[in-house]
Amino acid sequence: MTRRAVIVGTGHYLPERVVENSWFEDRLDTSDEWIRSRSGIERRHFAADDQATSDLAIRAARATLDRAGLQPDDLDGIVVATSTPDYTFPAVATMVQAGLGMRRGFAFDMQAVCAGFVFALANADAMIRAGQADRVLVIGAETFSRIMDWTDRATCVLFGDGAGAVVLEAQEGRGGADDRGILSSDLNSDGQYRELLHVDGGVSTTGTAGRLRMQGNLVFRHAVDKLARTAHAALDKAGLDADQVDWLVPHQANMRIITATAQRMGLPIEKVVLTVADHGNTSAASIPLALSVADRAGRFARGDVILTEAIGGGLSWGAVVLRW
Template sequence: MTLRAVPVGIGHYLPERVVPNAEFEAMEGLETSDAWIKSRSGIERRHFAAEGETTSQMAVAAAQKALSHAGLEAADVDAIIVATSTPDLTFPSVATMVQAGLGMTKGFAFDVQAVCAGFVYALANANALIVSGQAKRVLVIGAETFSRIMDWSDRTTCVLFGDGAGALILEARESAGTSEDHGILATDLNSDGSFKDLLYVDGGVSSTGTTGVLKMQGKEVFRHAVEKLTQTASTALEKAGVGIPDVDWVVPHQANIRIISGTMKKFGLPMDKCIVTVQDHGNTSAASIPLAMSVGVQEGRIKPGDLLVTEAIGGGLAWGSVVLRW
């Protein structure tokens, strides 16, 4: 028998404030429009956290929904992993704040920082904890408040990002050890630090002592994205012993509709096999995959037995993918 990390509950949280593209049109000096934003990104609106609303608070809200969906209590969870690039504090981790927020007094919690690829990295870590026997149930969360690190004078970046959180609970279950098993079948992680200058925040504790704002070379990121996302997903599918025709749903990082459609074209899959939420959420970085996955489940599109492939690329550059059966 093989131990698999099987999804048993999912949930998401979005801040109340919805920001349509029209708000950016009205910003003095930004020189953008709804048509310009939609044509380049596919984004129509996004959510921004309220004043005083933190990454950990959103993560707790998403976690509570995932626990409810799974029919579990916080005490049933052994570990929490939060993927985020926008923590409440330099330390302690957001994950320990979530642990406290849920009333957990046992287990362990830590953060993973791989920017937009963070949730994929967190899933891979959770899977490793489960298959090695270190945890029976792991709560995996992606949560971001990217609205706090925007340069509001840069129309090429500030219109792209949003805030939110998504949470997935993985549980150890014995399986036959075949590609028909439920749960995570394969993971693939990659990074190349030589591309740091393509996407970064120009601040930090040990350099400037400031938070900084996001800087991105959009054309270069796009150029790397489609190629690397296709490569990592293909590798993970091969590891899982399945092929592109077996995929029921692609649940990609929701960065840009052009990247998503370009990747789907490379896969040779129609867009109706892709869960797309970028139009409503914008790019929520590490939160985007669990948000999209939760929406897919909530809408009844993702069903038990469906084969999913998730893939993401973010600053670092860091990229990766996970193949799982729901």
């Protein structure tokens, strides 16, 4: 028998403030049509002034535990994927732990920008497989509105705030592709591409939070190729083919990237979970947000094969294959 990490609950939280594309028209040389045509984004959510990343994460965590029928102390650990933590330290995950009233287990953050949730999911899966934990809450949470350059029309219109989460639980499988749970993962990074997508500040450089900088055209070119490659690699590790995928749940960065990657994979758009129009790019939160939205809509059936993939600053990219 093989220990598998099975998703037993999903949840998400979106801040109350909804920002339509029209909000930018009075502030930048842009338009709703320009933003939609280049990104597919129509609106996004921004955190309130008194909301931090941990506040969003705690709300998503509670929704997930309710969905799973679990209490905080049923968890062995919490992993939060974020690039916009409340503080340099402690980890956002420890604040979620405290906010939930959880007095046991471990809590730590992972930082791989938009690929963060995929990296966190793979690491939580490894801990469960190794017997270090039986239940792990994996959260993606971001407040990217805090690091935007509001004069840069090419980037500030793309991002939003939010949080999503899943609970992974150890269950026994037979060790084959028919098992429920995470079947495989593929993680990659290449630091030579740092300048393509980065924040121009930090603790040991400028002593400031900095602002997001992105060379969009170059990121697009890398994204489609690298996402398709990592998706195929993860499927190969799982012993599956692309035509066995029931749902692609991609990082919700840009509709053009999503469409091009699905085409490269030979997957029809009807098999792709899309939330980018309503959420924008929420970085590490985008995949768990999409999983939760689709789950609540009843789109996933038990036994469905789900492929997730993401690319972010670093560059870092990866994919996870799981059976619902």
